Amino acid sequence: MNIKSLVVVLGVFASLLGAASVSAGEVEDRIAQSLTKAVPGLKVMSVRKSEAKGLYEVQSNNGDTIYATEDGQYLMTGDLLKVTEQGIANVTEVARADARKATMTEFGDDGVISFPAKNEKAVVSVFTDIDCPYCRKLHDEVPQLNEYGITVNYYAFPRSGPNTASFRKYESVWCAGNQQAAMDAAKAGRKVDEANCENPVQEQYQLGGRVGVTGTPAIVLEDGNMVRGYVPAKRLAEGLGLL
Known part of the structure; x- marks a missing residue:
């Protein structure tokens, strides 16, 4: 040819x-x-x-x-x-x-309320509702998760939706001068001073819907897999291969 x-x-x-x-x-x-x-x-x-x-x-x-x-x-x-x-x-x-x-990566972690581990080995993204009992139980174990080397990044998912008391409570926590202290107080059932500011709570709530969150806590791992519901800190660390 x-x-x-x-x-x-x-x-x-x-x-x-x-x-x-x-x-x-x-x-x-x-x-x-x-x-x-x-x-x-x-x-x-x-x-x-x-x-x-x-x-x-x-x-x-x-x-x-x-x-x-x-x-x-x-x-x-x-x-x-x-x-x-x-x-x-x-x-x-x-x-x-x-x-x-892909969706979580595109959205990024700007605006999360983070509880970082000093010796970080893994990061979990937790969609949380301040008033959810099992979310509070998980939050009680955040120090233990940090000890295992797991950074916890909180994304807002007030289950009651926009324009509700729970939604406004999350906005107040996000707008607080010390977000971590305000989150600790709110999760413990203590009153948080009402605060207003430009915040990402609505966007994070919508993100939860896009990635399939139907209840809280919803734990998104770095590979995109989701753990639905409360998991004890030790078991989560074991699942991540850290123990």
């Missing part, structure tokens, strides 16, 4: 690749449009092929994962499991963790 013929063949091959990529994009767009139209208020964050042939994985704005057929007419909710040599793997949870990690 001469050089001229080779160039023609490569050009045709490139055109075919371009057409294929456009087709793939059209499939994903069609699924997104179909879901958005069918479910009012749903915002599709991403659509991609799943590990299961014929299914596409859809990430929504509320942290849910949905599976759809290529034509977008058939949907499946719930976890997609895969049989491996090691046993059963939860494909959906891996996808959730990846998406959660």
Whole structure:
């Protein structure tokens, strides 16, 4: 084959690749449009092929994962499991963790109320409600977590929502001159002076919804996995491989 013929063949091959990529994009767009139209208020964050042939994985704005057929007419909710040599793997949870990690990284940790470990080995992001009993129980163990080398970064998630007493209480804690002392007092049930300032409580509350927080405490690990509910400090440190 001469050089001229080779160039023609490569050009045709490139055109075919371009057409294929456009087709793939059209499939994903069609699924997104179909879901958005069918479910009012749903915002599709991403659509991609799943590990299961014929299914596409859809990430929504509320942290849910949905599976759809290529034509977008058939949907499946719930976890997609895969049989491996090691046993059963939860494909959906891996996808959730990846998406959660990306969302948390994009949001960043500006505005968190942090209780840093002096010899930091791990960082956990905790969505917390000041009035939640198990959140208070977890907070009692923050010094122990710090001793294990775990930094605790608090994100606001007052479960009662905006314009409630619990929400305003978190704003007062955030606006206090000493946030850590105010958090300690509030978690212990002591009164915190009301304070107002520009604050990120609303944005953090919305972030919680995006990463799938449904209750508190919700502990997001650095790899994006979420521990739902209270876990004793020692068990959390063991789970992180620190003990």
